[in-house]
Amino acid sequence: MSKNVELVFVPSFGVTHIIPTVELAKRLVERDECFSITFLIIPEPSGLIPQAYIDSVTNSSMNRICFTILQRADLPPPGSEPITFIALYIQNHLPHVKKAITNLVSKSNNNGSSVQLVVDMFSTTMIDVANELGIPSYVYFTSCAAALGLVLHLATLDAEIEGELLDYSSELNLPSYINPVPTLALPDIMLNKKGDGYKWYLYHGSRFRDTKGIIVNSVAELESHAIHVFNHIFSGIPPVYLVGPSLDLEGKTQPDSTTRSHYDRIMRWLDDQPKLSVIFLCFGSRGTLSARQVKEIAIGLERSGERFLWSLRSPPKTKFEKPYDYSNPEEVLPDGFLRRVEGRGLMCGWAPQVEILSHKAIGGFVSHCGWNSILESLWFDVPILTWPLDAEQKLNGFQLVKDLGLAVEVKDERDDLVVAEVIERGVRSIIREGGGEVRRKVKEMSKKCRDAVMEGGSSWSTLSCLIEDMSNIQ
Template sequence: MGESENQRNPNHHHVIIIPPPFQGHINPSIQLALKLASKGFTITFVNTHSTHDQITKSRPKISDDIFGPARDSGRDIRYITISDGFPLSFDRSLNREQFMEGRMHVYPAHVDELVGQLAGSDPRPDCLVSDTISTWGYGIAAKYGLVYVSFWTQPALVFSMYSHTHLLKINGHYGSIDNRKDTIDYIPGVEAIEPKDLSSFLHETDTSKAIHRVIPKAFAEAKKADFIIFNAMEELEPEPISTLKKTLPVYPVGPLFPHHFANPSIQMNLWSESDCSKWLETKPSGSVLYASFGSYAHSSKRDIETIAKGLMLSGVYFIWVLRPDVVSSEVKDVLPDGFQENVGDRGIVVNWCKQNSVLSNCGVGGFLTHCGWNSILESLWAGKPMVCFPLLGDQTSNRKLVVDDWRVGINLCEEGRLVSCDDVAERVKFLMSGESSFELRKNVELIRKKMENALSENGSSEVNFDKFVEDMKVRIEDTKVRRNYDRQLI
């Protein structure tokens, strides 16, 4: 009989990390990989061929060895790409429902094949980390005898709501032809919440779409995980997190930021970046509004035009990130005629930029955001208050945290609809005025200090991360012993 795994490599642990192909999930997954590698783990980071193709097109000079700089600093991170079941030419932005179905029913076979191959390699993987919204993580980990870690990249509030959709259905707040509109006060760990503040997916009365099968399946898998790590922190969401920890192995370890916040060493941007630094240098401190609606959600052409007119009327300086597919990959001209000529040098519109760098610039005084979770955390870390324009998914719940709970932002919508262009202008001017937004800025600074404390050596998130690492090592070793024992019985 050959040597057991423990005899061959008593201290070696190999973790596979597989994020979904969305920027808001890829970015924290990169930071998780780097953080685990700094603790001595071997990491295999997996993207889809399509994601990698987008990354390389956005930065033509980038090496295929994306984690090369990390290995140069002594961290063992390997990089692999696999098929998502669709050809590269398939328009994933335009055909989202078909793509979601493929991620549920086709993509898992490609993941299974890869994990099976890695299971026969050296070092053999010990742990699989997949995003909580994936529907296959636990099953594949169990098949190959791996520890399973579910990685949640949104607020604890949203995890609480998604993990209790059965209660929402029983009470008629979700999944009905006519969902109830009264206050929801029965979700464990969540204070009374209005239906409008649920994830946008839970507002829908048509539950035949793929997402309504993804959510229950994904959270059933998450509840079987050995560990659930949150890109969130206890100080910002104490009640949801403490309640979840009573029944689930939850470790809040966020926010997961790059070591050099404004200039990360490892980047996987899906869009070509514009350098806004020289333009920003010419603008007074705190005078520029940064606007971005993220990498995935779509807006309507009408709303884009309303915001554009509001920015023209506001008179403020701005940088506006508008992806080419922000309305649709089939709709290219989304701004009003003569927009750039009207604003002149007062504003620039780009497809993408280094968001952390822009937010960190002293010229930027506020953020018009779609309320993606990464964007919120980055804005708070950079000390910028927000004006909120949520579009999809968790963003409606995130808005509640920003505006109602933490009081670090204001609304750009009323009753679920964007305000008029005149009101856009007034709210932008309110945010950008140091006097009117004084309370917002003071609250942002208080939260920034909480984040700093959580990420300090003895802070809650660092302590939780160290405990997660130690607990995972123990679970890995226990799993190896069981695997060796089972092998001996065969």
Template sequence: MAAEKTVLLYPCPALGHLNPMVQLAKALVRRGIAVTIAVADQPDKSPVVAGAIARVAAACPSVGVRLLPIPSSEDKKYSHPVMRILDALRLAKPALRELLRSLPAVDALVVDMFCIDELDVAAELAIPAYIFYPSAAGDLAVYLQVPYVSRSAPFAFKDMGHTALNFTGVPPVRALDMPDTMGDRESDVGRTRFHQCSQMPEARGVLVNSFEWFETRALKALRGGLCLPAGRSMPQIYCIGPLVDGGNTGENDERHECLEWLDGQPKQSVVFLCFGSKGSFPAAQLTEMAHGLENSGHRFLWAVRNPPPPDHRSNFTEVNLEALLPDGFLERTRGRGLVLKNWAPQSAALRHDAVGAFVTHCGWNSSLEAVMSGVPMICWPLYAEQRLNKVHLVEELKVGVVVEGYDEELVMADELEAKVRLVMESQKGEKLRERLAMAKEMAADAMKDSGSSDVAFAEFLNNLGTNTRQ
């Protein structure tokens, strides 16, 4: 009998990266792979990230979790918030090297898209290294081309506004829709991210959290070597998604009260607003949102956080809805609307038959959950790669519409009302629903035995025992 294969997973210590890596761990364990997750353990990490790390082991008891201690960087000044995370990964690199040396045998190291610099540790120890890309294949196609497209751009992306950037395999992308980490290639964070993008092809393979039917054009460009300059070869692409949360409803899997509320609503009648682990809005924007929802006349379920604090620290403090929302709003919408403080069981809510539209920040995990639930998206990107995801979701994949003004100071009430009505009432909204029904079916097919993602997973595992790049 063949010995059990062992894989070490190395996620970026941020919620949107930890969660999909846990889903990858579960998928590997189901296929008979021994899995250890190593996490850079920042002493000054946020309570949200600390809670996520604590839940990693509980989510899959058969997965080993190793925390890599690093010095505190709380007093260190960073030019961009992402640099704090990248610095933590840099400081954890010696501990990762020692962990890999201490384990009896490791068949592969799988690193997050932000952990590209760790590929050289794997090369030093002669361990096959792969990248887990937790976002869209379209994003990956763009990121691989960014170092080269930026060289021919007349200005830094941050200064090019609505100018369209052309990347192979995806629709044109306005410069202002590029991640802010890539806005200026001469900045600290820009130099780091552009270098990481240029190093991605050095991996033996890339596991992408998407599925073949959904992103055909981007995957064709990637596999055809069209996202790299002549002379550089593309590693194997394994499209293994959608890997998403299974829909737990809360602590101890107790059913959240909002699901009971949804039980009493007609099918596809509720607009669900939820903006990820960091999504929050200034008070003025919350007011516009409230007026837009009220004026739309539609039922809604809305997770509201406090406005972002000036120091960008956690805003998971007690939420005073009466103070944040317009006078009388909660009373006037009582019965047809439910507002939650801070958190909603997003996956479970999306799967509920009562939900007919999803106002989302376009995080890829959230987008995949919507697709697997067959729910059209009203796209309101906030940060990171979310604007880029919006381009794919709206213009390429045709599974959502966008609120105009997300890139300005305020999205006005009448704009949100108009997009809610479009999705919930119009013929275009019905076409979106039909498109999502097809996408939901194809996503499920991809994950079935012998589906495209199942086959890709099997190819990846078969290649773990070989010593040459495919």
């Protein structure tokens, strides 16, 4: 029997997790009026929260989505590995989460509604709260289905391989990937079985199995192989729902007074460029490069002769701070570079990525292969040149290039430094030579991604199944 459902989302901190989670929530409340959604927002370790984005959602017509900003909990001990730090920091918020959900459960008992919990892929310790309060829980995996398959398969790998994965083989047969995966393409933390980060990956994978369902920000047509694996190879896992892409496309970046002139400068420059003539280089909200690598990119871009827009940012001074814009980018660029490329190249710091990728002038995207960036690039029909930096990005790049043929490889898992000749060749292959088969496949996949979220599409239909599962509580 269908009744009102109060969904409580606990995303990991940071916009790369919060935004796709909120976009999923928007689609749920648009599709079924039985849903009301509360977000419990964990502040970043610095105390920051994405207030501008939260305000934009709150001030919109989404009156059944609300946000509760949790009190910042204690930080983990200094020196923790990134995955360990994230897991422990989120776990430290468990008392605040339990208090908030307990209050919602108490209210639901009075109005006859159902409370259910949706945790982030890194917030699985919160499943204990759901179990203690006797409410259903789901996990939202904000990366790709193939990476989910790796996390679910990790316990099997751990049992089969006694030593370190790095010492076992140069390649691994992972069920959710079509081709054998180079061991070095795994997240670095998985290569050290003695490390706490590896143990946390094992823990998260085991907790996914304790939920009522796993929701994935991906598309059936993009990852049909992984779907087959979930349905026919893996056992003992809950239903997996591919409901993506969940992207912030309507919100568009709203520059504040300090970034307005910067934003306008970028968009004016793009407006003056021919269609599909510009290569866009951007390495995510936290991605930075060494001074030596910056110089090689600059030389490669200059030699290519192609137009480019390059988001170049300086490494942060301390861990978990964000990169910052160079006050003078010439300090890391070759002498005279800006003068020589004036007119056909534009350097910037912060960049409004969605607006740039959607611009007619963009013909290719040198990307760190974060999953949100991949989905945005596919949505806007922009071929990627892969430049993974961290976490599961090497796996994402591998899948795009080797399994799907949707990208051109520039940096692979073995590269410490990508030399200018490789950069020059990659840029020319996409811009001057048109991208060939890769561009054709990207164009086809772009249409499939857009069709998937339309009525009757694969993600639309899968979301219907998820809604039915959530709303029909005995």
